[in-house]
Each structure stands twice: as structure tokens, then as C-alpha cells.
Amino acid sequence: MTAPPSRQIARELRGQIDRGELVAGDKLPSERVLAERYGVARNTAREAIRLLADQGLVTAEHGRGVFVRGKHRLLRFGAERYARTLRESTGLSPFRAEVERQGRVPSVNCVSIERVTPSAEIAERLLIDSDVETVVRRENWYFADDEPMQVGVTYSPWSIVEGTPVADSAKMGKGSLYARFEEVGHAITTIREEVSARMPTPEEAHGLKIPDGVPVLEVVHTGCDQDGVPFEVTVFVMRADYNGLDYKMPVED
Amino acid sequence: MTAPPSRQIARELRGQIDRGELVAGDKLPSERVLAERYGVARNTAREAIRLLADQGLVTAEHGRGVFVRGKHRLLRFGAERYARTLRESTGLSPFRAEVERQGRVPSVNCVSIERVTPSAEIAERLLIDSDVETVVRRENWYFADDEPMQVGVTYSPWSIVEGTPVADSAKMGKGSLYARFEEVGHAITTIREEVSARMPTPEEAHGLKIPDGVPVLEVVHTGCDQDGVPFEVTVFVMRADYNGLDYKMPVED
């Protein structure tokens, strides 16, 4: 019934972290030191560290050591991110506003704009027929202090965005994306957000520079206009150690 | 630049899963077979499987083998879960309703009811002074087909629930918790949900029987009444491979 050595070592280290004997940024003893200290093989010490890494408590850096991960203040996103007043008063996109609120430097990079045929998942949410209608796909990467935070892929029907900057321009101009939609008769009025969490794919882990033991939040966002018509779907993938969601809403009868 | 063997093997297996050559429930070749097939040590084959497990693609079962994990249909929870009409029309708690909608058998187990002094986090959301006021803490476990799905810990001020079943009874009676709150003058009117995701603690992984590579969603839910007064905070921890959230809400100006 006694736990295997790797787990015991992990538990001990975890205790030191929980009790504050090791704090964010501190370096753990090296694998070789741990192995000697506990009288085990290096592989066993390594396994202990892996257990902690899988819990998201530490991050190994090749050549440097293993470090205690800090708890970051989360960037919190909610419905107000789409509010017109925010757009008009700050002139900032919602992501920029939230990042700046924490004293960090935001940047957004639109990496591609394409006209594509939508997946079934997207077509369903836009209430269009994927055999007939095409959509514009815009892929945006969001950074804070040059660290990648989120990827957002926005889809909207070609029939709506044709001729607007949304269809082909990386720069959205004043008021950003939703101001452009409003100009063509689609003011964002209600949203639906489907939230789930999972481990990143290897591509996501690499692209977002996500360390081991950190999941991603996946948010499928659908924006509907004043008539309840969906006009854009955005799929966000955000690293869960830096991002969270914060929704306030009425309970309808 | 060529990837290490363990990664190559993992990539190959992942490819087989992605292409549908291995489907949910299928058994992977055993570690020893993989090792021989690829001409590597057993540890290396083992490492490859570990990589897949960390991505949440497979689950190892001691003595049985390694199996491809299925994508489950998610239980989706949103604001309508608190709607009075749902309460009154079905007589079911929102969790039960959602689980039954998927043809599974729900059960809820109230494991403890205590009067405690609230943490700072809870006190802040209830707008009370943790030095003066106590709260009732109710811990509920939610199951579908006897598999644990969620843990919910509800806190509400003693001054509100004193004398009601909320303060001391596991059975809430018709209409469940929120009907009782309504009887003492607090009809749930708006909610705030703070959502984040992380890897489970060892205790959570054990209690919820969460396999490796599956994160949890943590939802801090605050319920406010018709006057905007917060009267209950519930912290949900749900396994992210079975649960998701689905919110619809208006965008306020």
C-alpha cells in the first residue's frame, strides 16, 4: 500500500510548493541531485518531476533546470467584450483592452484571410448550406508581451462580408470587426458561447508555446444580430493558464 | 532534426487514430509488441504511449491494455439550468435533466453539509465579512451511469438559509435548491460564471476517476437575486471530457 518512490518524491516536492517553501520561479533540485538525495535512479527522480509537470506545477527548461510555475492572473473575457460602448469609448479591441488593463503589451496578428467552404460544424451554426455558400475565414493570433495567448478563427458568410474590409483586409479600422458588421446591418446583439477544455494538439502546443500540463480552453462563439440571425462564428483556442472566461447573464424564465 | 523514436511512434499511432484505423475502444498493440515491431526498447514504446495519454487520446488499463478514448458527447450546461420554467415543468434538477436528455441515468449525492467560515474568495463574492458571518457549505457529487461527472460546492450565508432545508437537509424537495431560495425572498435572476481550466489535483483525479490527460473545468458560479444581491456561490469542478458549457446571452451596450 506504500506509494512508489517516484510518487513519494513528487508528493514531497508538491508539499514544498504548497507550503511556499518553493515559490513561483524557483528552481527545483536537478534530476541528478534528487536521485542522489533520495537514493534512487535518475530515471525515478525524472519520473517524479514528470508527475509534477503533468499536474501543471512545474516546467522543465532544457539546459537550465526545472522551475515552479507561477499562477498567472487570468485574462478574463466575457460578453462585455462585444459591447459597443467598449468599442467606442476605448477604440480598442476587447483583447487589447483586457491585456492593457493588466499592464501588458497586446498585439494581434492576422495571419490569413481566405474564402473557403465551411465545415459542417461551422455551417450549422451560421445556418447556411455548406454545399452552396462559402465563408470568409480569418485567422488571428493574440499576444501579450509577445507571448502567444490565443488563436481565433472567425468565419462569416461571403454574402454578408463581400465588399467590406472583413472579406480581404487585415486592418479593420476604427471599432474593429464588429463595427464593420454593424455598418452592413448586423449589430451584434446576442452571443452564444460553447466552452470546453482539452489538452492541446501537438501543433497547438508548439504554436502557442504551451508547456506540458497546461490544457486549452476552446470556445465556439456565435454572434447574432438584432434579428437573431447568426453572422459570424469564431473558434477560440486559448491557453488555460493565462486565460479565463467571465460571464454575467440574466436567467430567463 | 529527425524526431526521436518515441515521438515517431506516437505520431504514427496518432495518425492511425486520426485516420480512423483505430477507433474508440480499440486496443493498441501492447508495449512489448510495439517495442519489437519498431525495434526499440520497451521503455521507448512505453514513452510513445505516454505521449498519447498526455494528449488525452488513449487510456492505459493495468493488466488489460491501452485503449483509444472515445469522444464523448458533452453534457452542456448553461444559464437555462437555473430557469424556473425548467424547474417547474420537469421537476428535475438541471443536472438530472441534461443527463436524462442523453439517455443516461443521473444521480446526485450530497456528501456533506456544514456551517463554516468562508474563504476570502467566497466571502468576496457573497459580499460578506468572513470575520463576522458564517456560511453553509454543501458538497454535492454528480454522477451519470454511476460515473462521477462533477463536484459542486455551494456556499450561502447562514443569515439567509437559517431555518430552511438548505441549512441542514440533503433532500431539497420539489424544485430543488433554487425553489427554496425563492421561498425566502431570493429568486435567482442573474448569474455570473467565472470559467477556467486546469489539470486536476491528485485528489480530484482520484475522486472523479479522471484518467491521465484529461483536464477539469472549474466554474465559480454566483447567483444573484431580483435586487442584484448575491446569495449563493457554487464552485463546480467537472471533468472536461464529459462536460462543457453553453451560454447564450445578450450583449449589453
Place this chain on the structure above:
DNA sequence: CTCATCAACTGGCTTGAGCCAGTTGACCAG
């Protein structure tokens, strides 16, 4: 002073061996 070099550290990954502990199904005694 500046800059390249290099030794001594770090983790990354593999080998091949061994023992332990669940699971399963065949087989056999009753």
C-alpha cells in the same frame, strides 16, 4: 575592454534488464 572558447552544469531520450500487480481464459477437480 570585448569576444570566442570551453568545461561543467542542466534536461531529453534511449537501452535492456528485472520484478510487481492486475486481467483473462483455459483447464481441471468436484
Place this chain on the structure above:
DNA sequence: CTGGTCAACTGGCTCAAGCCAGTTGATGAG
């Protein structure tokens, strides 16, 4: 037919050794 035993499988975990590849800081050449 029933029930127990047991062999052959599975993954869980460890060992001791080795090589590779980043990082860092001291050292010394210019």
C-alpha cells in the same frame, strides 16, 4: 455444470548506464 487454480498475457515502476543537446559562466586571447 460450478468453482478454483494457474499460466500467460497486460501495464506499472525501477535500475544503472550512456549519449545527446541546450545553457551558463569562467577563462583567456585579441
